[in-house]
Amino acid sequence: MSAPTDWATKDFYKVLGVKKDASADEIKKAYRKLARENHPDSNPGNQQAEERFKAISEAYGVVGNADKRKQYDEQRSLFGQFKGGFPPPGGGGGTYGGGNVDFDLSDLLGGIFGGGGARGGAGRRRQAQPRRGDDLETETSISFRQAVEGATIPLRLTSDEPCTMCHGTGAKPGSVPKVCGNCQGSGMQTSASGGVFAMTEPCSQCRGRGLIVEHPCEVCTGSGRAPSARTINVKIPAGVKDGQRIKLRGKGAKGDAGAPAGDLFLVIHVEGDDRFGRKGDDLTVTVPLPFDDAVLGGEVKAPTIDGPTVTIKVPPGTPNGRTFRARGKGGTRRDGGRGDLLVTVEVKVPAAPSEGERAAVEAYRAARQGAAS
Template structure:
């Protein structure tokens, strides 16, 4: 977990305790919430399972005195909005993860402790090693059929992304040589720039460009970057009920990290092909069903097709107006909890374009029989 994610989580709020709660109060709150949200007691409820994970994560930090102290100190410095980076935003201004600046929570080498040693004093920073880096996020697109979007489908995706250069194993140095620690930032990848007085702002080291290492004899394959291009095919599950244009995030399926860092995420934008007969309205399917004027006026029973099943019978009551929508339960898309939406069938009265003499006489007789009623009286 990056420090940015750490700062965004309020573990005290998750457990429902105050910031000065005692260890006994934290333990008591955790046990109560763990019992309430345990997956065994809430089978089929994904929200309860997610809540259980959040409670467990909060307890793992707040129950450890050392981690709790580090968490409190980090949030007091950067979680309240007092410290801002160049670029105007709370975390904006630099095209890299806050984890690259602060290191990983719970570690003692590099990161927050070493950086703050010089950020407000203008002094140099030191570290005992080069930190791992998270891989880049990768974006791709996939087009699926309407039926697959409703029912869910597993599709193969061929991905091309950055990965450690195979020739130098990601070091950036020619085979048989090794990069050296940057003499300017001493492996941190960041340098403090004085802004007046004793305040300094940290920025990527210009000598090593934020890597923390300097390559004297670059690898001929990657030219010292340590990165190469790799292609791989993976099976990606598109969940049932996905919408056209929806963006799906797959954690850890992006580009590999550097020096043991975690992989980035994969973002898949889904395009859904239209169906010739059915449409979508949220979790429901829609269909327009033609009916005759006698069926609308006198009533009757018609067959309505379903997406992947036999047709269902729908009773049309007498006097049904054009455009009325009927709800057929359980014939729509699949929800997240596994239940089904509905099929919304809208009837459309079909007016014949050509009539023979017998049909004209029958309609003329009908008009004379109902001529007393004028549907446009309200428009006068």
């Protein structure tokens, strides 16, 4: 992902194919669709798809985060409005109040770029800090049982990380970058406009890095970052739900020069099961109940998620669809306890009764009609 100082030159909404006023859900839906279509695992050897996937991940990493999206929109709006230079100020002291704009430039620029825009050209300079790793988001599918009991699964990730050849410096091995003489390593420059106030913007020489690479690394061409694929083991907690988004702190892309890694956001898709369903922390299952047991009472055996069956006592006169609760026989909860198993009985009526069964039912009918008369 590019640094915040590069955001103004990129249209992340266009990359994701959404409007600027799209909702968070619309942005997430567009990202998931494009990520699935362009994921390297689905397009082995397709360099164009891999580059597209990187661009999609970068775009979602910004506009998919509420704080970063606000910062990005402000920066894009500012650069778009003042393209070609600032207009004459509507008021003094570095505050512009023309049109629909009403803000203090020193405050806004300082907030966007992390540096100190200042009035009268008196800007603060500070050394550019190593960049934290990007946040990543990916998806995975797990079985119903894995969701209920928890599991550890391998996960393959592809992202931009510090180049292994130059270790993130961007310089060819044997050489080192030099501090940018234009911004003295701050990554920012301050330019005056008519002597009234100053504008702080990314350095035009180093593009915000604070360093100049005279001999670029052949692998990353001087950027300091290159595509990297790795496999990590991720622990899925018991009781995870379909569509749940899990945050794995520090499992995202690696940071530059010892800066902390980003976070990984994992969206879980749970596959269905032929026998079991879920209701909150409990599991549900339906079992057949013979007609005579429904009338006279009896027992049924119900399967459990971990293998052994559980026996349910059915009282006489049990109606079709009645649910019984087997406590502690459900799946593992987040607190380590176990939920219950909800067993629903489905009265089984013989489709082709034998002669003996038919005679017994006819005798039952006669007895019932006799009792009613």
